[in-house]
Amino acid sequence: MTRILVVDDEPQILRALRINLAARHYEVAVAADGGAALRQAADWQPDLIMLDLGLPDIDGVDVIHGVRGWSSIPIIVLSGRASNQDKIDALDAGADDYVTKPFGIDELLARVRAVTRRAAVQDEELAQVQVGEHVVDLSRKTVSSGVRLTPTEWHILEILLRNPGKLVSQRQLLAEVWGAKFVKETHYLRQYMVQLRRKLEADPAHPAHLITEPGMGYRFMP
Amino acid sequence: MTRILVVDDEPQILRALRINLAARHYEVAVAADGGAALRQAADWQPDLIMLDLGLPDIDGVDVIHGVRGWSSIPIIVLSGRASNQDKIDALDAGADDYVTKPFGIDELLARVRAVTRRAAVQDEELAQVQVGEHVVDLSRKTVSSGVRLTPTEWHILEILLRNPGKLVSQRQLLAEVWGAKFVKETHYLRQYMVQLRRKLEADPAHPAHLITEPGMGYRFMP
DNA sequence: GCCGGTCTTGACGGGTTCCATACGCCATCA
């Protein structure tokens, strides 16, 4: 189910959007200011953000920057300001679409579908990945032959599998799984890479798919 | 260079868009009706399509369907019809954005950047450089034929490859890789240039791509 | 309160990478 974070400081708009989106079977969370929005975006990991530019604490464009610093979640801007420069600033900051109030709910929903369409295509393609003898299903969180993974193991494996063939730095893995304060704790990774290889590799001592790049990071080889 | 196909039946709009886009260094092709648009899209392989809905031969939504049948090229719809249903139909047919005439050229350009941004991210990942017999992929941190590089080797090679044909001073290399305090330790560089040439050059004693400029620095020749 | 699974933390051996030193070659210039 698609998770949408709605950010607006007007309670009645928040309420109207929540009801309309929930009726279309979206999962909805709300935030009333920029600080809450950034926190929610990080904690709740929405699939899309609807962002009003006129927030009480932080300027909307800065919220976009704040999110784009670590994520490429689609962002649709809702705004009362119809001026061209506002649109340009928001879009160039990293917004995916810009809708001017007042707007029809049906148009908004169509834009939501348009923006999420691409991301959905990519996710579906990545749903199942072959790792040696095993098939990993990322959306259903299952592995063939009854292999079971712990939450932390899933988290690490997902990051690696979403970047096939690409080097993923230890720093990035530690920051995404444990948080920014743990980027030096490389032995956490060593620990879990052993576990993953034991569960997925045919010969855990000589891994063929979960590869170490000494001094740099790890890599998933399809 | 980004290639944009502009589809509109009004010659003056076609002309205005062509001039404005060309001024921003986009490569532009035009089509005046739906048939020509579908042909051009297939033949010319644009990176983005700007599509007017009011075409003389085919309905704009059907043009979108025609393109989406075989491609996921980004499509921005330009339209005089401001009705909600038109927007919804176009977006659900597969358009990425919908702009209502009249529009500001700056807003349109911002939307072009927003729509092409995601595709651009994927293109960046094709940052491959040919070094003699080998192909170096900077984003994935891989070299063809199983050649492996250490972190320091990567660091030096990246700086050189990102400045193709340009002289990079020893001072700059030492400062970037080891820090400002090491700008005199030129023997570090000699050490690692040997290693890089051994791993990448066909004849390491007579390098063809990783060139020394005596007394000044090093240069990567494509 | 007990128990199983999971996550954190510590310690150790082996291998690789990095750094330091030494030496030979070559071009330039006196």
Add this chain to the structure above:
DNA sequence: TGATGGCGTATGGAACCCGTCAAGACCGGC
């Protein structure tokens, strides 16, 4: 022709990183 400076190459030890084992801490369900 000899001195000099910059460069390429070889080699050894130190530091670092990784994989592995093991044990304690934490957390949930029963």
